[in-house]
Amino acid sequence: MLATYLQVLVSGLAIGGVYALIALSFSITFTTTKTLNFAQGEFIGVGAFLGVTVLYLVSGEGSFAALAPAAAGGARYPLAAAVVGAVLGALGILLFLAAIRPFAGKPGMSWVMSTIGFGIILQSLGLAVWGPAPVNMPSPFGDDVMRLAGAGVRPQEILVLAVAVVLMAALDLLMRRTRLGKAMRAVAHNPQVAALMGINVAAVMLGAFALSSALAGVGGLLVAPIASASLFMGMGIALKAFSGAIMGGLDNPRGCIFGGFALGLLEAGVALWEAQWREIVIFLLIILVLAIRPNGLFGARALDKV
Amino acid sequence: MLQLDAVHIAYGPIQAVADATIAVEPGQIVAIVGANGAGKSTLLKAIAGLVPLAAGGIRFEGRDIAALPAHRRVAAGIALSPEGRQVFPDQTVRDNLELGAYSRRLGQADLARAMAAQYELFPRLRERQDQPAVTLSGGEQQMLAIARALMGEPRLLLLDEPSLGLAPLIIREIFGIITALRARGVTVLLVEQMANLALGVADRAYVLETGRVTLEGSGAELLQHPRVRAAYLGGGH
Numbered sequence: 403m404l405a406t407y408l409q410v411l412v413s414g415l416a417i418g419g420v421y422a423l424i425a426l427s428f429s430i431t432f433t434t435t436k437t438l439n440f441a442q443g444e445f446i447g448v449g450a451f452l453g454v455t456v457l458y459l460v461s462g463e464g465s466f467a468a469l470a471p472a473a474a475g476g477a478r479y480p481l482a483a484a485v486v487g488a489v490l491g492a493l494g495i496l497l498f499l500a501a502i503r504p505f506a507g508k509p510g511m512s513w514v515m516s517t518i519g520f521g522i523i524l525q526s527l528g529l530a531v532w533g534p535a536p537v538n539m540p541s542p543f544g545d546d547v548m549r550l551a552g553a554g555v556r557p558q559e560i561l562v563l564a565v566a567v568v569l570m571a572a573l574d575l576l577m578r579r580t581r582l583g584k585a586m587r588a589v590a591h592n593p594q595v596a597a598l599m600g601i602n603v604a605a606v607m608l609g610a611f612a613l614s615s616a617l618a619g620v621g622g623l624l625v626a627p628i629a630s631a632s633l634f635m636g637m638g639i640a641l642k643a644f645s646g647a648i649m650g651g652l653d654n655p656r657g658c659i660f661g662g663f664a665l666g667l668l669e670a671g672v673a674l675w676e677a678q679w680r681e682i683v684i685f686l687l688i689i690l691v692l693a694i695r696p697n698g699l700f701g702a703r704a705l706d707k708v
Numbered sequence: 709m710l711q712l713d714a715v716h717i718a719y720g721p722i723q724a725v726a727d728a729t730i731a732v733e734p735g736q737i738v739a740i741v742g743a744n745g746a747g748k749s750t751l752l753k754a755i756a757g758l759v760p761l762a763a764g765g766i767r768f769e770g771r772d773i774a775a776l777p778a779h780r781r782v783a784a785g786i787a788l789s790p791e792g793r794q795v796f797p798d799q800t801v802r803d804n805l806e807l808g809a810y811s812r813r814l815g816q817a818d819l820a821r822a823m824a825a826q827y828e829l830f831p832r833l834r835e836r837q838d839q840p841a842v843t844l845s846g847g848e849q850q851m852l853a854i855a856r857a858l859m860g861e862p863r864l865l866l867l868d869e870p871s872l873g874l875a876p877l878i879i880r881e882i883f884g885i886i887t888a889l890r891a892r893g894v895t896v897l898l899v900e901q902m903a904n905l906a907l908g909v910a911d912r913a914y915v916l917e918t919g920r921v922t923l924e925g926s927g928a929e930l931l932q933h934p935r936v937r938a939a940y941l942g943g944g945h
Contacts, residue, residue, distance in 0.1 A: 584803050585810060588796050594758055595794045600782035600811025600860060 405552030410670045412550070416559035416628070418666020419566030420621050424643030425650065425658040426570060427617040432652050433590035434610040437502050437513050441521025442618050442643075445493065446636030448524060449486045449619025450626040451532050454539050456482040471540040474627070479542035486623050487616040493524075494615025495608055502611070528633045536632035545627070558627040565624060569617070570659055577655065586610065590653075642669070645688050651701030660700065709734045709895055710755065710786075710864055715764035717747070717754050717919075724750040726919045728764075732864065732912075737886065737896045739910035739927060741903040741940060747919040748899040749791050752866045755897070756788040757781045768864070783811040787862035791869045791899075793853040797842035801833055804841050804852055808859030826855040829885060847878035854885070858894075865889065867898045871905060883909055903940035907931040915940075 424442065432438055439445070454466070457473045460481065464470035474482075501516035543557035577583035588596040589606045597603050622636060629635060642665055650661025665684060672680045691699065710732040717725040725747040732738045740748050753759045755766065757778030766774050773781060787808075796804050805823050814822060827834035830851040836844060841852060850870055857865055867886065871879045879902070886896055887909050900906035907913050910927030915936060923930060930936050 581806070581810070584799060584807055587799060588807050591796050591798070592794060594778075595790060595796070596807075597758065597778040598756060598782065598788050598790065599807045599856075600779050601807070602779045 406674065408551055408553040409555065410674050411667070412553065412555050412559055412563075414667035414670030415663065416562045416666070417625075417669065418663035419563045420625050420639060420662075421643045421646045421666050422659040422662025423566045423569060423617055423621050423624075424640060425647035425662040426573065426655055427614040427621070428644055428647045429652055429655050429658040430610050430614045430617075432647075433655075434586060435502065435506060435607045437506055438517070438644075439494070439497060439502075439611070439614060439618075440514060440517040441497065441501075441524060442614075443636035443638075443640030444521035444525045444528070444633070445490055445615050445618035446622035446625070446639055447631075447633040448493075448528050448636075449490050449622030450539065450631035450635065451528060451537075451622075451633060452486050452489060452619065453482040453623040453626060454537055454631050455532075456485045457539070467535065467537045469538065469540050471544055474540040474542040483620055483623055486619040490619030491612040491616040493619075494611040494613075497615065498608055498611035525633055532633065534633070536630040536635075539623075539626040539631050541627035556628065558624075562624045562628065565620075569620070574655065582609075642684075645685070647698075649688050649691050649698055651698030653702050654698070654700040657698055657700030661698070709769060710897070711765075711767045712751075712755070713765040713767075715751070715754065715766065716762040717750050717759060718762040719750075719759075724919055725754070725916075728916070728919075728921050730914055730921065732895060732897050734863075734895050735890065735893060736911040737890050737898060737909050737927075739898045739900060739906035739913040740916055741900055741906050741913060741930075741936075742916035743940075744901065745918075746916040748916050749868050751916070752788060752868050752897070752899050755866060756786060758788075779811070782860045782862070785861075785863040786866065787857035787860040787864075788866040789853045789857040789868065789870065792872065793846075793849045795841040795844070795849050795852050795856070798840055800838055800840055801844070801852055802837045804856050805833075805859050808856035809861075811860060822859055822861070826858060829858075829888070830855050847874050847881070850874060850878070850882060851885075854882070858889075862894065864895045864897060867896060867900075869899060869901060871900060871902050879905065903936065904931070907936070 427442065428438055454469065457469055457478055458466045460478055461473035463473040497517065497520050501520045502513050505512035505516060541558035543561060545556065547554040547556055577587060585596065585601045586606055588599060588601060589603050593603045625639065643662055646661035646665040647658040650657030668684055669680055672683045712728055712730040715725060715728045728751060740751065742748050750759060754761055757776060761774055765772065768784060768786060773784060776784060796807065805826060806819060809819060809822055832848055833851055833855055836848060841849060844852060870882050883905055886898065889896060898906055907927040907930050913925065913927045913930045914921050915923035915930065923933060923936065
């Protein structure tokens with residue numbers, strides 16, 4: 403019984419780590435630009451496929467659709483992560499210039515539609531390049547289930563959790579300790595006043611979208627070995643991550659991380675009990691939380707000093 | 709030092725400032741007084757680069773800065789302490805000051821030196837340096853807003869309503885600091901609703917009414933001017 407709980411804990415933390423990472427990526431663009439990338443799900447899927455492509459090209463092991471386990475070994479997986487981060491970062495900049503900047507600050511919510519449209523275009527291009535079939539991505543530490551106090555744990559789950567935690571800790575440090583992070587927080591609070599400090603607000607917003615998109619891509623690369631890489635895999639993840647962000651408070655990065663982990667653990671826990679109740683319980687809970695705390699658990703109080 | 713030539717500023721169809729010609733000489737305190745909504749803040753925002761000019765010219769130290777974006781005017785030597793203080797509430801006093809020096813790209817040692825200079829001017833900020841700005845009193849926040857602007861080492865300091873919402877004792881303290889800054893060679897352009905205070909320290913002053921400059925002169929002259937006394941100094945006092 404204990405082993406089962408441990409198993410739920412590990413897989414809940416692993417998927418929760420991905421939710422938290424993507425939730426954070428939503429928070430990064432929301433706080434700095436008050437807009438969100440609704441193509442984040444497609445970015446996750448493209449990140450995963452791009453990762454598979456890099457592994458395939460550099461290793462030459464197996465076929466594209468069925469990479470040999472050795473394809474992800476050595477420095478190849480980190481290399482794939484770096485490429486995915488860079489390419490998706492660039493894609494994020496493109497998204498900002500094409501789908502956000504023309505509409506930001508204007509009345510209406512055109513950017514919602516334009517980012518969704520950007521995602522659909524991206525997905526269609528992905529389908530044209532890679533085809534609709536899901537492919538397997540091997541984990542860099544192999545796919546053999548490890549025994550941890552009786553619980554079966556996959557190495558990738560540990561890796562996902564570790565990478566997510568390291569990335570989030572690094573971002574937290576960046577935001578609180580570095581000049582750039584403080585500037586980002588200043589832009590998040592008030593772009594006009596940030597400009598008065600000499601901060602190039604447009605550049606910070608561009609950077610926020612690059613960072614957010616890079617996180618989505620790396621998130622896809624992390625999840626792919628657990629499930630399998632698919633251009634459609636990102637939708638569900640992005641939706642859960644978004645829910646986690648809303649639940650924790652979209653404007654509070656640490657709240658978003660908490661919300662992501664909470665959803666992951668809850669999902670794993672409910673699945674243990676009755677798998678088909680999973681989504682129902684999760685979304686009922688989110689609605690309940692928002693009914694009581696409309697700004698999320700740790701969202702900004704609508705109280706400012708006058 | 710700063711020369712505004714026949715400046716027009718508009719928010720959409722609404723004319724906020726019309727045909728304003730204003731000059732600021734180095735080493736002076738120049739005050740712009742006028743009623744709420746006269747366009748005083750808009751003028752300062754335009755000088756800082758936050759709102760564009762609809763017409764007219766703006767020169768700073770002989771250089772046309774009309775096309776310079778706001779974030780580059782700080783490095784050019786202009787800093788604005790905005791109306792309502794606008795400190796970054798969730799960041800500490802120290803971080804607020806560090807942001808004020810953002811465009812100078814200082815190393816740790818120079819940054820610490822620049823902060824120490826502000827703490828000397830505003831000793832109360834030193835005591836509060838590790839507190840989030842939101843926990844400061846209104847007067848302390850105003851001091852922080854001025855100190856933050858000074859961190860950019862401006863040659864021209866723009867102050868928008870520094871007395872807003874503060875107790876008389878604090879206001880006196882702030883105005884003492886403004887005159888001390890002039891003694892240190894910082895040129896100050898001050899926008900204030902409390903005309904008596906502003907004119908009392910100003911070398912030169914302008915009265916702005918519904919977007920137009922209607923009077924100008926030395927601070928002392930305007931303080932004695934019957935129209936100013938009637939409109940802004942509470943009649944016969």
